[in-house]
Amino acid sequence: MKIVVCVKQVPDSDAALAVNADRTWIVDSGINFELNPYDRYALEEALRIKEAGEGEVVAVSLGPARAAQVLKTCLATGADRAIHLKDEAFQGGDPWANAQALAAAIRTVEPDLVLCGFQANDDTLAQTPVLLAEMLGMPHATGAMKIEKTDTGVRVARELEADRREVVDLPLPAVITVQTGINEPRYASIKGIMAAKRKEMKTPGPADLGIDPSQVGAAGSRLRFFDLAVPPKKEGGEVLTGSTEEIAVALVKRIRENTGVL
Amino acid sequence: MDFRLNDEQEMLRQMVADFADQVLAPEVMKRDREGSFPHAEIAHAGELGLLGMIVPEEWGGSGLDTVSYAVALMEIARVCPSSAVTLSVSNSVCAYPIWRFGNKEQKERYLRPLASGKIIGxxxxxxxxxxxxxxxxxxxxxxxxxxxxxxxxxxxxxxxxxxxxxxxxxxxxxxxxxxxxxxxxxxxxxxxxxxxxxxxxxxxxxxxxxxxxxxxxxxxxxxxxGKEGDGMRIPLNALDGGRIGIAAQSVGIATGAYEEAVKYARERTAFGKPIAQHQAIAFQIADCATEIDAARLLTLRAASRRDEDHDGVGPEAAMAKLYASEMCNRVAYKAVQIHGGYGYSRDYPVERFYRDARVTSLYEGTSEVQRIVISRAVLAG
Incomplete structure (x- = not known):
């Protein structure tokens, strides 16, 4: 089975973030980046599916030059080759424009399965994989907690609210987004790290993929961030005192007055 | 002269750091209290290639350069100095001399299982x-x-x-x-x-x-x-690598203690502000940061020299080991000092780092032995 894993480089969870001068994104210099944690699970799932049978895992990422680091991590962890959409024309896009570019790159691979993380830790939009599925003309399932191969395709257990799961069957090729906790991602071994530099990493531009540069990146975007701000610090809470009964009465009063829930 | 790690070295450092934080850290205090050996964790390290770091791939090792080896040990020791010495010894004074001086049969029988992480030595x-x-x-x-x-x-x-x-x-x-x-x-x-x-x-x-x-x-x-009567050639050569390992372990211990001290100094307030904002504490932190960096550079230089010449690194390895181990004791002392009374409590990691630090100036050659090696090289000719 040929599996594409879409991965994104996102700011490290511990990075101290600041809003940039024109309030459109964060200041991305001077902070560390990492492989989007959700994508680690998608990669692990792809490697396990490959190891259970045979095939190839191709890691694909759209992002600036620095994003090559996360693709190298994928190669070190076991992916067979990588495609890096680092051309300037691809950058600064919204989910629709990014899905356009990713779809063009993924078509060149002709995969049986496309795995993505459920969402990216930076903008948490969770839209790109679903848009991607539409553009590729593939069925999709989101939030997978279990993926099993069947005679006709794959069976996916999707995570719903309150510990409930929905099981769906999909024909292949398909796009599936993977939830954290579906597996335990492995570490890259030292041999894997050493082998990574000998693996292929292609960097096609729009012309190589036969796409119009005006349809991707900032030029092709329909969505714009125009006022990013750090949320104001919450005011200190109120501590209710008294007997349990008094506290309960006071709590209900406040919920009624302040929220209208009761 | 380039002081940055290359891409592979940085990726390795990141991998080992993640492994240390996620696999070694959770029970590090418990293992110290109970004196229990991390069997499962060391086996996992072996699977990742951390037991055959400087052995070529043809013998089941990872084929790393010595710089990468030192960087990996620093990250392990930052979290679990006990695991660092276990790995350092198996790699540098057991697997390495078998690779350097052993014959084919010996390598097949003993080096391969060591380097591929199935056993330690x-x-x-x-x-x-x-x-x-x-x-x-x-x-x-x-x-x-x-x-x-x-x-x-x-x-x-x-x-x-x-x-x-x-x-x-x-x-x-x-x-x-x-x-x-x-x-x-x-x-x-x-x-x-x-x-x-x-x-x-x-x-x-x-x-x-x-x-x-x-x-x-x-x-x-x-x-x-090797041969009968090869003398101290084999142990002394192995010890050069061992000393780079212990220098790296020392840098890791110091880094771990220092990071705890910085965190504590930011959180703990005295006289109305975090103690990190008192010059008496801030200057100690500045000294620790500087000394750790100096030791790191000395250690990586010795490692880099060993990659160039596997037999000629004696004085550089001794300097790295001498400075790093004594530095690590100073930094651990200051990290406890910055914690005040809490630094004396077993509930705080600095208390463990302080005890773990002490041996670094004693084993793989005491500081006094390192000074003999260094002074002989300096005064020769």
Whole structure:
């Protein structure tokens, strides 16, 4: 089975973030980046599916030059080759424009399965994989907690609210987004790290993929961030005192007055 | 001169840091309290290639350069110094000398399982009367047919009880001036080999150390490492690499203690502000940061020199080990000081780092021995 894993480089969870001068994104210099944690699970799932049978895992990422680091991590962890959409024309896009570019790159691979993380830790939009599925003309399932191969395709257990799961069957090729906790991602071994530099990493531009540069990146975007701000610090809470009964009465009063829930 | 790690080295550092934080960290305090060896964690490290770092891939190793090796040990020691010494010893003074001086059969039989992480190993040089005076060996190896019969006691053997292969240094020719010393590959299942009870150590309590007693221990002639009478060449060469490992461990311990101190200094308030904003504390932090960096650079330089010349790194390795180990004790002391009374409590990691730090200026050659090596090189000619 040929599996594409879409991965994104996102700011490290511990990075101290600041809003940039024109309030459109964060200041991305001077902070560390990492492989989007959700994508680690998608990669692990792809490697396990490959190891259970045979095939190839191709890691694909759209992002600036620095994003090559996360693709190298994928190669070190076991992916067979990588495609890096680092051309300037691809950058600064919204989910629709990014899905356009990713779809063009993924078509060149002709995969049986496309795995993505459920969402990216930076903008948490969770839209790109679903848009991607539409553009590729593939069925999709989101939030997978279990993926099993069947005679006709794959069976996916999707995570719903309150510990409930929905099981769906999909024909292949398909796009599936993977939830954290579906597996335990492995570490890259030292041999894997050493082998990574000998693996292929292609960097096609729009012309190589036969796409119009005006349809991707900032030029092709329909969505714009125009006022990013750090949320104001919450005011200190109120501590209710008294007997349990008094506290309960006071709590209900406040919920009624302040929220209208009761 | 480029002071940055290359892409592979940085990726390795990141991987080992994640492994240390996620796999070694959760039970590090418990292991210290109970003196329990991290069997599962070391096996996991072996699967990742951390037990054969400097052994070429053809022998099941990871084929890393010594710089990468040092960087990996720093990240391990930042979290679990006990695991760092376990890995350092198995890599640098057991697997490495078998790779450098062993023959094909020895490599196939002992190096491959070591380098691929299936087993760990150790090194038996020190004796009750032969510490810094290492050539004053009393352990005798007498050839009888197709065996050598070894008699003697080795002390402070790291990875005792848990190791499956040991390099044992013994005297084959007491008449020879300095050349009568030989090295053997010995396994605990050989008749006459036994471990004494585990040492109760001040620190590194999750590493396993004891004496080894050789009582008419039967070692096949095929297990002679190098040639008979090779002398101190093999142990001294192995120790150069061992010292780089301990220098790296020291940098890691200091970094771990320092990071705890910085975190504490930011959180703890006194006189109305975080203590990090008091100059008395801030300047101590500045000194720690500077010293750690100096030790890191000395260690990486020694590692880089060993990659260029596997036999000529003695003085650089000694300088790195001397400075890093003494630095690590100073930084651990300050980290406890910054914590105030809490630094004296077993509930805080700095208390453990302080105890773990102490041995670094004692083993793989005391600071005094490092000064002998350095001064001889400086004053030669």
């Amino acid at each position: 150790g090194f038996c040089l020190t004796e009750p009367q032969a510490g810094s005076d290492a050539t004053n060996q009393k352990t005798r190896a007498v050839r009888q047919g197709d065996h050598y019969v070894l008699n003697g006691t080795k002390v402070w053997v790291t990875n005792a009880h848990v190791g499956k292969v040991f390099i044992v240094i013994a005297v084959t020719d007491p008449q020879a001036a300095r050349g009568g010393i030989s090295a053997f590959i010995v396994t605990p299942d050989m008749p006459g080999f036994s471990f004494s009870i585990k040492e109760e150590k001040m620190g590194l309590r999750a590493s396993c150390t004891s004496s080894v007693v050789l009582d008419d221990c039967q070692v096949p002639v095929a297990n002679l490492l």
